[in-house]
Amino acid sequence: MTAPLPIPNTAIPPMVRGACPALATPMMTGDGLLARIGLDGPIRPADLIRIGELAIRHGNGLIDISARGNIQLRGLSAPSARALETDVRLMNLPLRDGVAVETGALAGHDPQEITSPEPLASAIRAFISEYGLSRRLAAKFVVVVDGGGQLPLHALLADIRLLAVRRGTEIFWRILLGGTAGTGRSVGVVADADATTCVTLILARIAAMDVPVRGRALDSAEVREWLGDVVIADDDVVMEQTAVALGLFQLMNAAVSCEARHQPQVTSPPRGEVPERQRGDEGATRQHLHVAISPSSGPSDHLLPDGEKTLASGRITDIPLPDQFAARIGIPFGQCPAETLINLGRQAETAGIAKIRPAIDHSLVFFGTQDACRSMIEFSKDLILSQNDPRAKIAACPGSPACASASIKTHALGTLAARDVANLLDGSFTLHLSGCTKGCAHPAKALVSLVGMNDSTALIFEGKTSDMPLKLIRHGEEGKTLGALAHLVRLERGAGETTRDCLCRLGPARLEKVLSQGLS
CATH class of the missing domain: 3.30.70.3340 (Alpha-Beta Plaits)
Incomplete structure (x- = not known):
């Protein structure tokens, strides 16, 4: 029996996050x-x-x-x-330089959008460029402009977030500071006509401060005072929607083709309505939707979900252009050999794919005809094509040896977890595998995290990577620990319970006791 590693009685000192690679500054x-x-x-x-x-x-x-x-x-x-x-x-690519103003892969073309975020985002980008604010705002400063729809950006961290809402026949924008859509602090709601002025005023105020300030450090009441009477009080709770369902749809046809073999279906909200708020893993919401598709003018990059696939998974859905569809394919743990992209690109050329966009959740979206998109899915069998792929439920940083700060091989551990404890990964939570205490792959709290430290791996329950561990595990015993958790859930899970439900009901004391016995 090996002696247990001592548990520190204080939280782990967080390592510094914030370094941001760019093309010009690797x-x-x-x-x-x-x-x-x-x-x-x-x-x-x-x-x-x-x-x-x-x-x-x-x-x-x-x-x-x-x-x-x-x-x-x-x-x-x-x-x-x-x-x-x-x-x-x-190559003359549409490169993003300076402050990121993000709208998502489908902005302006998704028939499920409340409104297109592109006009507002373009105005913000122009203001930042004209006044040179990229040099004066904090590193990694991000503005998210989210018009809603099938690829919401709710889970992305943002310094300033604008969420489109419809009230009656009018469009408004909810302004949030810091965090995700679920954790950001609301300034209030402004009319569409006032949104550009409000956001540029906030940016100008921040840029004029003596030191770079992130959105999370701003006082929402003070920002509300900056904006004056144009702000409308906002008492609504924001739904944080991190999972996006995937599937096959026929273009511009109310008869939607999808096979929901594994998940129950929920009807989607009509176009333009604020989605119903639901709370799930770390605020996540999984929606499995049947959607009737309506025509939309102009070029389009649409992804609409069915009930089978979600998260960073492969998907075929429609674009409202004649005979156009889209395939969304997830990259396991967000990393692949260059040959994978080369082969995907060659297959896309052969299939007649029109264009490609990288998208949220470590994915690529391929746009083309239905046959072209089907061929991309068939070609990508080793990648993530379904929410039922256990790799879609794991957030893993590059780990060792790719990252100098990492002390565990997160991708090898993720592969092991997906193979050996798939029953644990039921979609009710995200397993976070972090090479160090920075927690780059999942900055928010996670139900279960394995965090690499110099001499051990920390198991953290319902916390961030810098929180106090439930247990310290010797390097090399991470797989055994996950196996013990999976075995416990198999024995203890009640009728209708998810893994999250079961582990939360058992609580940290029971988990620590079982893990200590199982690893002795």
């Missing part, structure tokens, strides 16, 4: 420099192929698709990073 990691390619628009299949080739030429051939939908190339040296920037800029 960040040092455990496997060399990392450069980020942020995009504000779609790219061609040939561009995806070229990015993969550049990752091999200039880096170590590993590519990340981040939770926010950024493409990151790893293993660069200082000279190769400069060469990469030159090569990428020659």
